Amino acid sequence: MNLDELTTHILEKIPQVMFPTVADAQLIRAHRSFFEKHEAELIKGFYDTLYQEPVMRMKLKLEERKQREHSLRQWYRVTIGGNFDRDYWNWQTFVGIVHVKHEIANSAFLSMWGWMLTFLSERIFQELPSQEAQALLNVLQKLQVVVTSLIVESFIITEREAIKRSSGLKETLLARFVYLEIDQLLKQGVEIIQGYTLSEKLA
Numbered sequence: 640m641n642l643d644e645l646t647t648h649i650l651e652k653i654p655q656v657m658f659p660t661v662a663d664a665q666l667i668r669a670h671r672s673f674f675e676k677h678e679a680e681l682i683k684g685f686y687d688t689l690y691q692e693p694v695m696r697m698k699l700k701l702e703e704r705k706q707r708e709h710s711l712r713q714w715y716r717v718t719i720g721g722n723f724d725r726d727y728w729n730w731q732t733f734v735g736i737v738h739v740k741h742e743i744a745n746s747a748f749l750s751m752w753g754w755m756l757t758f759l760s761e762r763i764f765q766e767l768p769s770q771e772a773q774a775l776l777n778v779l780q781k782l783q784v785v786v787t788s789l790i791v792e793s794f795i796i797t798e799r800e801a802i803k804r805s806s807g808l809k810e811t812l813l814a815r816f817v818y819l820e821i822d823q824l825l826k827q828g829v830e831i832i833q834g835y836t837l838s839e840k841l842a
């Protein structure tokens with residue numbers, strides 16, 4: 640599967656209502672100065688947060704911080720340009736693959752996405768009339784659905800492809816192994832949650 644096919648494979652499972660429309664993209668562009676105003680603080684806060692985490696400090700060398708900030712700044716600038724075309728979606732698929740290469744866990748990526756959305760939504764509601772703020776947040780949430788799907792799914796699919804290629808396993812055989820392994824995990828899971836009865840929790 641090449642990058643473009645991978646993007647198609649991921650996008651076709653996302654309900655159409657969750658794609659930013661032309662009007663949504665225009666709304667992002669109309670608020671460009673708002674996004675620009677908060678750019679510096681967002682980039683700094685993002686990496687201050689990450690570098691505070693001991694686990695992340697091991698992954699992200701201090702001397703690379705400028706480069707990391709540069710990548711995020713570029714991503715932010717392109718994104719607030721509100722041009723969500725095929726090239727943009729392909730780029731998000733590519734980011735997932737870059738993250739695999741740098742061993743950036745999806746949990747770290749998704750956590751920081753959450754941080755970014757909280758940062759922006761707080762400021763959106765502080766600075767814009769509430770209806771406008773809600774409309775802008777709705778667009779950011781649609782963007783979140785599509786971008787995080789592309790980055791996370793391409794990460795997972797790329798890892799799976801790499802396992803297939805290096806082991807020479809066919810997709811059907813790999814699927815069978817995964818299936819068997821899942822059965823084991825489910826059995827373990829059932830043992831763990833045996834003491835956890837829903838009726839008690841709901842009482």
Ligand code: HEM
Nearest residue numbers: 689695706707710711714734737741743747748751752755
């Ligand atoms: C909102 C969340 C994130 C976004 C939007 C994002 C976006 C990006 C982009 C656009 C690139 C460059 C891809 C290219 O070469 O075109 C990249 C690369 C990278 N990202 Fe992320 N990323 C996010 C979260 C993270 C997190 C949480 C980490 C680390 C814990 C991380 C670490 C890296 C590294 C090490 C690279 C490769 C080097 C580089 O290009 O800077 N990213 N990311």
